[in-house]
Amino acid sequence: MIAIIKYNAGNTCSVQNALNRLGYENRITDVEEELLKADKVIFPGVGEASTAMSYLKERGLDRVILGLKQPVLGICLGLQLMCEKTDEGDTNCLGIFKNKVRKFPNKEIVPHMGWNNFTEVRGTLFNGISQDKDVYFVHSYYADISEQTTAVCDYISPFSAALEKDNFYATQFHPEKSADIGEQILKNFLEL
């Protein structure tokens, strides 16, 4: 069973559709026991960081996420909420990754919207994926680069397209919306 975390910022149904297409049994839930016993947990997200973070805290989901031992995949805002801190609403986040999240400068075209390739990839999520492949991004904030960065994308400046630490994985792009390449990356996670 794959659990998709239910909260107030989500593209949960896109993730669910992708899992259904891949044939993985799944459930959208915010129940602690269900999250704890799931084989894998996906933490999606589109929306605003401070509102999403307060929602997680009010329901104790921040503590639940930090305590998960199985593989966890954060997507888009999910990645940003797993970082240390974001400039969006000046929000302290979960701190799983040491990265800081900043806004793209306003003089450029923001959001970073569309298909972009990697400039570097490493790690299990990217098995069989070369750096010249394109995936779908849509975001106005980005995580900087750290030793936990497993994929780099360059838009205005290089930023973390993916992060990994212990059982925690995260992608800034949307694998569920990235056609065949995204499907392969999701499969790599689901088969961990």
Next chain:
Amino acid sequence: MLKKRIIPCLDIQNGRTVKGINFVGIRDAGDPIDLAKRYVEEGADELVFLDITATIENRDTLVSLVKRIAKEIDIPFTVGGGINSVEDVSRIISAGADKVSVNSSAVRRPELIREIADEFGSQCVTVAIDTQKMNDGWKVFTHGGRKETELKTTDWAKRAEELGAGEILLTSMNNDGTKAGFALEITGQVSELVNLPVIASGGAGLKKDFEILFNTTKATAGLAASIFHNNEIHIQDLKKYLQTKKIPVRCK
């Protein structure tokens, strides 16, 4: 490098794809799901579905269509037509759309843009602008191009950005359906003015039209309908062509 997007647009009427010329003369162009799947296969970067009937009675038909699309399609898609409130957006987004496009309703009540952006994020809001060149310059039209407004196109685009739009979909009514090329003048002006992704729409007839669009304006996407529906241009061929012209595109 961020790729230029090629976006087929499916005009929807009573659950079917339709196409008109210069906003009139509507005819049937097939099942939207079949077409959408074909475009994903051909390498489309996103899809836009515009419900051109957009009556209250049609809402449920549209929502169930959006659900079907979301199940089958693994690239982003936008849904527009008759979206008047945050509740309408909520239904469309919950059904699985990635973005909504607002047009007449945003002109009538610009705050709608901000309300959607606050609730779902700017990346969810595409502001669609139908524009026509009049004696006093490019003006905004609403109601599927039937109603002229007092708004200057560039002013409205800037205002939409300030209100929290995440993207502008700019359709030139002068060019729509003519296959004579995109409206470079107004697309150039709008894409220079706002720091948002701009989708150019209306007038694509040749592969070269996309090349000229991307080489002469800051538009980040080109949208077309009939040339794709009628197999006049295959998306994969278009992208190969653009690649030889050094325009960054995603090739499968």
